[in-house]
Amino acid sequence: MNRQFYQRIKIFLCTWGMAGCIWAADYPVKVTLHTATGAVEQLTLSGDEQQMEWLVKTDGTLYPWVKENLAWGLGYFTVVKGHESVKKEWQKPVEISPDGMEVTYREGDIQVRVTRVCRDGDLTEKYTFTNRGKEAVSLYDIGIYTPLNDNYPGAQECINGRTNVQVWDGENAAYVNALRMGGTAPHLGLVVTEGSIKSYEVWERGDRKGNSHYRGILALNLPDSFLRPGRSCSVAWTLFSHNGNEDFKRKLLEKGSLLVSCDKYVYQKGETARMQVQSGFPLASYAAKMNGVPVPVVEKEGKYLVEVPLLQAGEVRLDFFYNGGKQTHASLLVVNSERELLEKRVEFIRMYQQMNNPSDPRYGAYMVYDNEGDSIYLNDTPNCNPVDRDEGAERVGMGVLLAKQYRLTKDEKLKESLLKYARFLREKLQTEDFVTYSSVDQKNRNRGYNYMWVADFYFQMYLATGDRQFAVYGYETLQAMYRQFGYGFYAIGIPVTIGLESLEKAGMKKEYKKLLKDFEKTSEVFIRNGLDYPKSEVNYEQSIVAPAVHFLAQLYLVTKEQKYLDEVKRQMPVVEAFNGFQPSFHLNEIAIRHWDDYWFGKREMFGDTFPHYWSTVTGAVYYYYALCTGDQSYLARAENIVRNNLCLFFEDGRASCAYLYPYKIDGVKGQFYDPYANDQDWALVYYLLIHEGI
Structure with missing residues (x-):
């Protein structure tokens, strides 16, 4: 066959009406089909001013490892016949209709037939698997690739050209809600109308395949099926445009699904x-x-x-x-009890995660705990990622949590542990002029994040003990950060309200004015940048966007200057676009994150981490937004976020840094809690903010 003809594509605009008029949908689905594979090569929404492409390019131009075999509508299954189990992939059609909308594949005895119909601006697809052999077979691990464009080249491209993909693997009422990252319509929806989706998988992940800047290729999983000769199983879904979550829900119900x-x-x-x-x-x-x-x-x-x-x-x-x-x-x-769960976690940290060996240079530190080894992890395993398992950085969250708990309980045992930890921070992780490192060797990882977290700890300790020296330490730590990193760093957890409150109570008027001026200079950068968020350790993520709004909302509460609240309202849709409303404690109001177990967990796997504790920063945003505006619906949402993160903590006081939600990632079983208790205690820090106001 002539190569030029073989690579020809067909474009279908899913409209219907007299003289081509669009009167059933504001943004009809428009698909480009590849006649060599029968797959959907491109999906856009007609009339979209941004002309966003909703699918990852599968020709290797966007990511070299994403090729045509991963295109929308192709997939795989494992077939069992007798004692033989073989994985099959359908990629090359045996028959394509003249218009390209009906495609037939054949892999062994299994025929896969794909039909596509455009109607009223929507695209409906049906996938039918038929046993054409003479013996009964079982099909399992059935996956259909749906490579939605969820990846992170940078804020400018993401806001209008990428999507946050929320999957609900809810059987016959399954759906996908793909929200444009900037939060502005039109968005894309998928609703199952026949058959069932039981789970999803993620493919093509790894440190050499997009690292933390790429979510991977999603595949929707059908239930296992037993097919006698001539029998079939099917799934069908409809793709449609929508104007936001409420419009999505309305259309989902109109198309026959449940919510x-x-x-x-x-x-x-x-x-x-x-x-x-x-x-x-x-x-x-x-x-x-x-x-x-x-x-x-x-x-x-x-x-x-x-x-x-x-x-x-x-x-x-x-x-x-x-x-x-x-x-x-x-x-x-x-x-059993939210309060008791938190208390048990605090006690476990105090008893089992503090380094109490005086001969260890990390004496006093709160450390990573290996639940499988039932001991502190000493960060000495070959070929691991030691910088995210060290004795500082995100682990400071344990200190902040215990300091908050001490403020509530005045438990003397906690105070003893905290004073030991405070000495460790000041003497081992900080230099004389408050340069703050992540590890006691003070050789690397002088991160901007460190300063915010250590300062937060010091301010909590001042309010807990009344010792003015802690207020001084907190102030000097932030001054060291500003000296080195300036005013443009989008740090997680900038301690605006607690920092200024501490300085005011300590009678440090000069320092109060200076720190407030520093915060105002930071706000000028954040407002000037607007939605053009700078790259950080990840190109673009929820924990760049949410901390910016978190900071501005706090500053509004301190100053009551309208410009801060105006900017909060402008950026809120971007924060909210990361979150879904699926009916699961793993997913509901949980921001999309998909790389943290690789860096912080024992299993070192990329893949969706639902929940991940930094989703609680969005909870803090909602909490402060409710304080700023009086809109109590945001307080309810904030409470929902921090409650759902309680699944990372167990009744015996142990914890997990990440839950890998997908059924599989690159063929490796997911759906597990990582064995490391590492950095997840920030979830309880924000739980106490939202429930206790501290």
């Missing part, structure tokens, strides 16, 4: 869980189960309500069954 929500997703034992199921149409039948046990459902005003008491700690799955065999679910977590 599940709960009043919250982490409960205390003895509380009642309340799940609500919305449907755009009356259900022919419905039922529910909690961890496999039937529970009652009440239909009220077109909504289906499940209310059940939670009598045991642990994970809870509420399954909702409807319309003859369909189902979806919500994932909940029950803890």
Whole structure:
């Protein structure tokens, strides 16, 4: 076949109407098909002023390792026949219709047929797997590539040209909500209309494949199937444009799906869980189960309500069954007591994670803990990433947490531990002029982040003990940061309110004025940059955007200058675009992050970490936004974020730095808590901010 013809593409604009008029959708889906593979090569929304491409280029031009075999609509499965198990991938069609909208593949006995239909501005795709052999087979690990453009070249490109992809693997009511990173419409939605999506996988990750700047190639997983000769299994979904979360929900219901929500997703034992199921149409039948046990459902005003008491700690799955065999679910977590969980974690740190060997140069430090080894991790494993397992940097969060807890309890044992830790910070991680390192050798990792976290600790200690020296240390630490890094660093957790409060209470008027002026100079940079966020250790991420808004909201509360609140409101949609509303404690209001286990965990795997504790910075943003505006809905959302992060802490006081949410990452099983307790205690720091105001 002529190569020029073989590489020809077909473009389809999903509109329908008289004389080509668009009257069913504001931004019809527009797809480009590749006739060599039958896959979707490009997806845009007609009328989008930004002309955003919603798919990663699969020709190797954007990322050299992303090639045509990963294009939208191609995929893989493992087939079991007798005692033989073989992985297959469909890539080359055996038949394509003249318009390219019907494609047939054949891998062994399995035929994969893909049909696409454009209607009313939407694109509907159906994937049918048929056993054409003479023996029964089992199919498992079925995945369809959906390479949505979730990656991070830099803020300017991301705001208008990249998407935050929220996946809900909710069986027959599964969906994908792809929000433009800048938060402005149009956005893209996918809703399952036939069949089921049980999970998703991530492919093509690694330190040599995009590192922390690339989420990977997503693939949606079908349930396992047993197919007798001639039998089939299918999944179908519809792609559509929408104007934001509420519009997405409305369209999801219009297209026949369900929307599940709960009043919250982490409960205390003895509380009642309340799940609500919305449907755009009356259900022919419905039922529910909690961890496999039937529970009652009440239909009220077109909504289906499940209310059940939670009598045991642990994970809870509420399954909702409807319309003859369909189902979806919500994932909940029950803890014995939120307060006791925090207390046990604090005690575990004090007892087991502080270096108490006087001959170790890290004496007094709070250290990483290996739950598998049941001991402090000494950061001496060959070929690991030692800088993110050291005795400083993010680990300072343990000190901040314990200082906050001491403010609440005045526990003398905590005070003893904290004073030892304070000496360690001042004498081992800081120089005489307050240059702040991450490790006792003071040879590298002089990070801007370090200063904010250590200063926060000192200010907490001043408010806890009344010792003026801690207020001085906090001030001098921030001055050292400004001397070295200037006013343009987007640090996580700039201690605006607590820093100024401490200096005021300590009677340090001159220092108060100087620090406030420093904060004002920082705000000038943040406001001037606006949505053009600078690159940091990652090109673009939630923990660049959210800390900027966190800082500006605090400064507004101190000064009441309207320009700060105006900028907060301008940047809030960008913060919110990272978060989804899926009915799971792993996902609901949890910001997208996907690299942290590689750097901080024992398993060193890239892949979606849901939740990751820095999602609680967004909780702090919502908390301060509620204080700034009086909008209490943001306080409820803030509480939801920090509660959902409680899953990283266990009833015996142990903790995990990351939960790997996808079913698999590059073929390696996910869905686990990493064995290292490392830096996750910042989640409890922000829990106390939101629940105790400290």
